Amino acid sequence: MTTTITVEGMSCGHCEQTVEDALRDTNGVTDATADHEREEARVEGDAEVTALVEAVEDAGYDAEA
Template sequence: MTTTISVEGMTCGHCEQTVEEALQNVPGVTDATADQEDDQVEVDGDADTATLVEAVEDAGYTVET
């Protein structure tokens, strides 16, 4: 399953990497690809959305709802 999350605050490649790494540490996530230009991250796996949002916010970014 692929989940797309809108993320505010990613301004560079390092930001993308930080968000990707935070999500890849969530149990059930098999891959995460962030795109700062689209302000989105696509997450593959079976982790629930609330857990994904929490991981992004814990990394210091804001999830757009």
């Protein structure tokens, strides 16, 4: 399953990598790709949306499903 969440606060490739790493460390995530220009992250797997948002926020960015 693919889930797309909105991520605000990313400004560069390093930010994307930080968000991707946080999401990939979330239980149930098999892959994640962040795009700072589109302000979103696409996540593969069966993780709960609330867990995805929490992971991104814990990494220092604003997120919503």
